[in-house]
Amino acid sequence: MSDHTTSRRDRLRAQTSAEIKAIAMKLMADGGPDAITLRAIAREMGMTAGAIYSYFATRDDLITTLIGDVYTSAVDAAEAARDAVPPTDPGARILAWALAMRGWALANPEGFRLIYGDPVPGYRPPGDGPGKHAEVRACNGLVGLVAAAWPTVPARQSTDRAYDWADFDPDFVAHVRADFPDLPPAAIAMTLRVWGRMHGLMALEIYGHIRPLVHDPSAVYRDEMRDLIASLGACTE
Amino acid sequence: MSDHTTSRRDRLRAQTSAEIKAIAMKLMADGGPDAITLRAIAREMGMTAGAIYSYFATRDDLITTLIGDVYTSAVDAAEAARDAVPPTDPGARILAWALAMRGWALANPEGFRLIYGDPVPGYRPPGDGPGKHAEVRACNGLVGLVAAAWPTVPARQSTDRAYDWADFDPDFVAHVRADFPDLPPAAIAMTLRVWGRMHGLMALEIYGHIRPLVHDPSAVYRDEMRDLIASLGACTE
DNA sequence: TCCAATTACTACACGCCGTTTAGAAAGGAC
DNA sequence: GTCCTTTCTAAACGGCGTGTAGTAATTGGA
DSSP, rough: OOOOSSSSSHHHHHHHHHHHHHHHHHHHHHGGGGOOOOHHHHHHTTSSSSGGTTTOHHHHHHHHHHHHHHHHHHHHHHHHHHHTSOTTOHHHHHHHHHHHHHHHHHHHHHHHHHHSSSOOOTTTOOSSSSSHHHHHHHHHHHHHHHHHHOOOOOOOOSSSSOOGGGGGGGGHHHHHHHHHOOOOOHHHHHHHHHHHHHHHHHHHHHSSSSSHHHHHHHHHHHHHHHHHHHHHTOOOO | OOOOOOOOHHHHHHHHHHHHHHHHHHHHHHHOOGGHHHHHHHHHTTTTTGGGGOSSSSHHHHHHHHHHHHHHHHHHHHHHHHSSSOOTHHHHHHHHHHHHHHHHHHHHHHHHHHHEEEETTTTOOOOOSHHHHHHHHHHHHHHHHHHHHHGOOOOOTTSSSOOOGGOOOHHHHHHHHHHHHHHHHHHHHHHHHHHHHHHHHHHHHHTTSSTTTTHHHHHHHHHHHHHHHHHHHOOOO
């Protein structure tokens, strides 16, 4: 009956841990990231708050794990949308990624806040961890999108900074150059700009700054993304 | 000695109110928005927490007031930078606004979080209030920047949505049409896009997503803004 | 000038929170 | 069967926003 590699205790432990995270997600969906309290989770599970410390050393550890899960689900959605479009149309792949991200954010606004905002009172993200891993995946995805469009990107402005590999994080650079050996440093800067451009309207919308002004933010976002794609020379007809 | 219009009590009240806000700002600068607690403010003032309820009905009221002050100071900085550039160079005025905003955000990251993030646990911004007023000022400033550049903006893509005045908030539209009677609705959509574009990299940077990747985010931001200006046809040499 | 009303404040209580500690109970290893 | 580890409870600590009762001071009007 029992598995050779995982003891009964390990299975119970994994199950309880998953239940803690699931309840935390539900609390967040209902009342925002602030509603994630150890006491509320324990209440929902019929336990005491102290019991959770058997699974997560501190509340911030739990939040960090949640950020990793949530970020991963967002990047999964973006990658799936991108991969549903043939690589022969880089512009359409960029658009698919962007719209998937926005769709995910609108469907999971509290998750978006968890990733890109102040997650929870007093929380400060650790240098590494599962959230970092998902962020690297997101960055790599964007680099791939930019790399696919790079041959058509117009020569940069004379006023642009002349980027060098040393301008970027060594680990990040190593990843990128392994996947795209011919990509110049300027493409990395462009990737960051693309990221910012996708993020800006999304963040303003999720935090309620845009919706009071325009009835259909999705149209504005779509136009912005089309302009972005056009500026990369990867026109989609 | 005493003023005819303000009683001694009123003056003391205004002074205490200002002190509460000043201490709240200091606490925020030191420990982030989460450090703004009524008890900490009262401690700093040698009072009890309950006393603050004579000045602000609730903690969220205080936060709302702070958001108004902070947002106003940010917009003041942006407008001053813009006005230091002659109106004959719309592109340079846009760049000045954008760089002033980013400079302010870097100098007051907690203030930026207060305005554009989850300010404080459980806080939800009210529909109107002083924060709204500053946001309207910021929007109007951006509309003015876009309006000045509008004659040079290339015709929109055929894929763009055809915007109508009914797509936007009536009050917002009334303001805009009073100031810029000849501006078409598409310019409002463009203004929102400009806002998003200025906001994106800034938000990613303030929340720590960019800095681990690139050593000089300001160069990336500057390039992005230059590209934005170029896309508006308001090239700055 | 004195009185009544308003205001500013303290003291205390309530229920929430994260976290720690001590101890009980149960599971697995030998 | 014994020992050790893990999981949980119960209780406590300090901190939080908020409400209430009561006190002292200030104010404006008779």
